């Protein structure tokens with residue numbers, strides 16, 4: 001009997017994950033009129049069927065002006081709920097816990113999609129609601145290094161409107177059936193830009209001291225926790241550090257995490273950077289697990305569960321960082337593009353008894369049957385070998 005940590009179930013509040021693999025949120029740039037399409041159904045379905053315990057839907061925007069680019073999907077009106085419920089249903093049918101990330105792009109709004117090189121989006125007749133796409137931020141400071149649109153500094157009324165939009169979005173996410181909510185407070189988007197002194201230079205109650213810069217995020221957390229069911233967990237994706245340019249630092253994150261935990265946040269999804277480029281020192285490129293130390297530090301300093309993300313690719317590495325206590329969940333993004341069935345492959349490579357049953361649906365049955373019929377057969381993801389089976393799978 002072999003049982004890895006990676007494939008042990010994990011419970012948070014009333015929600016139990018079948019394993020500790022988390023599919024990190026990934027924008028698909030595939031929405032139409034701010035609604036999900038069949039692409040989202042297929043993509044989230046294949047991630048869930050591939051065996052991840054928790055599958056996060058991409059950053060879903062809480063108000064129209066918070067959209068990053070065309071192709072985003074929104075949750076600012078009740079009519080979105082039935083569209084989103086289809087996505088929830090397929091994730092659940094495939095055995096994954098469905099999660100949603102809620103976001104507001106702030107000064108990163110109204111940009112060209114990455115495959116068009118970013119930069120400010122140009123007005124076109126196809127964008128019928130262009131006038132609703134106001135680019136807002138804590139201060140009127142343009143994103144450095146990217147030729148984004150110049151943002152307008154938010155008024156007190158804007159601030160309260162965005163807090164209300166997050167709370168209303170959480171209500172709708174619950175109505176659609178999501179089980180875990182992730183608030184996007186990373187990568188230079190609106191929540192992160194309130195935290196960082198590099199983007200927030202307000203002189204009122206929402207800027208200046210650390211307590212003032214944390215206020216916006218804490219008010220959102222408190223408002224969301226009040227409407228999100230007590231049995232369902234809340235995660236916060238945090239840029240734990242801004243990086244080489246200074247700004248937001250680990251000690252600030254520790255202080256914020258303690259406050260957020262007091263308000264009912266259950267896990268910190270630990271990322272980095274985005275306010276002023278890469279979080280890595282100049283000239284250094286990312287290597288396997290380059291943000292794991294941040295997740296470990298937050299977990300150690302605060303006792304709050306964490307997930308680690310960033311170039312986690314190999315099953316043995318994922319298992320090791322869980323065993324070392326760096327994190328409670330292992331989050332993967334690009335590796336799941338490469339192989340949405342990564343959890344199945346990982347369970348086989350680690351020799352966990354769950355084997356192909358990581359997959360809840362038909363695939364697991366057929367793969368288990370093939371393994372029983374052709375002993376020693378290895379899947380293409382497990383590397384080439386000399387075996388040339390004479391028997392065909394029954």
Ligand SMILES: Cc1cc2nc3c(=O)[nH]c(=O)nc-3n(C[C@H](O)[C@H](O)[C@H](O)COP(=O)(O)O)c2cc1C
Nearest residue numbers: 024025026027058059309310311312332333334335
């Ligand atoms: C196509 C794509 C879309 C992404 N969209 C989001 C997103 O919606 N929200 C978010 O917090 N991070 C997003 N990310 C970042 C990933 O969640 C993850 O943190 C990052 O890719 C590093 O993990 P990886 O090395 O496993 O890919 C995206 C990444 C990619 C590649």
